Amino acid sequence: NAGVTQTPKFQVLKTGQSMTLQCAQDMNHEYMSWYRQDPGMGLRLIHYSVGAGITDQGEVPNGYNVSRSTTEDFPLRLLSAAPSQTSVYFCASSPRYTGTAELFFGEGSRLTVL
Amino acid sequence: RKEVEQDPGPFNVPEGATVAFNCTYSNSASQSFFWYRQDCRKEPKLLMSVYSSGNEDGRFTAQLNRASQYISLLIRDSKLSDSATYLCVVTLTGNQFYFGTGTSLTVIP
Numbered sequence: 001n002a003g004v005t006q007t008p009k010f011q012v013l014k015t016g017q018s019m020t021l022q023c024a025q026d027m028n029h030e031y032m033s034w035y036r037q038d039p040g041m042g043l044r045l046i047h048y049s050v051g052a053g054i055t056d057q058g059e060v061p062n063g064y065n066v067s068r069s070t071t072e073d074f075p076l077r078l079l080s081a082a083p084s085q086t087s088v089y090f091c092a093s094s095p096r097y098t099g100t101a102e103l104f105f106g107e108g109s110r111l112t113v114l
Numbered sequence: 115r116k117e118v119e120q121d122p123g124p125f126n127v128p129e130g131a132t133v134a135f136n137c138t139y140s141n142s143a144s145q146s147f148f149w150y151r152q153d154c155r156k157e158p159k160l161l162m163s164v165y166s167s168g169n170e171d172g173r174f175t176a177q178l179n180r181a182s183q184y185i186s187l188l189i190r191d192s193k194l195s196d197s198a199t200y201l202c203v204v205t206l207t208g209n210q211f212y213f214g215t216g217t218s219l220t221v222i223p
Binding site: 031033035040041042043044045048050056058059090100102103105106107108 | 118122145146148150156157158159160163201205209210211212213214215216
């Protein structure tokens, strides 16, 4: 009954460090996406993918990279962490990319950049 | 300009009360509409989709007004377990979901 699994749940980084947030889903969903949630800002889309080998930018892509080599996995890479990237990150998947299907979220990853 | 605007609240209502949330969206080409619920420090979960004709799920009723570009959620007979943040969500193209900042609800015994 895994659904969408994110790791790690908590991470503290120093400015300039790099890291990867992992996201895996076992529902064979075509669509996967990454959001960040900040107080007063709501969830904002960082990157999304409509299938293996296909990725695209969302509202706030700067400072983040993604790849989708398999249907199941959609890692988010922070190349050089900045304090402005302190946030809660959510990975979400959906069975279709038509915008009519439910988004299933992981439990979130809380990142602090010092 | 934000794609989706919500009153952040907080709304504090007694058990059994009826409460309504509104949400406006800026792009008339928006395609699909949803309400999600997010408990404190948890992930969002779908509460209900919103259809043009309006739809009901138990104590929850959602309405869409395309002419005025707003979406509403009505909760009747509020329960303590309804305490959460309610997120309004719209899609513009099929690939991008836009979330409102959420409306906080606390149901008081």
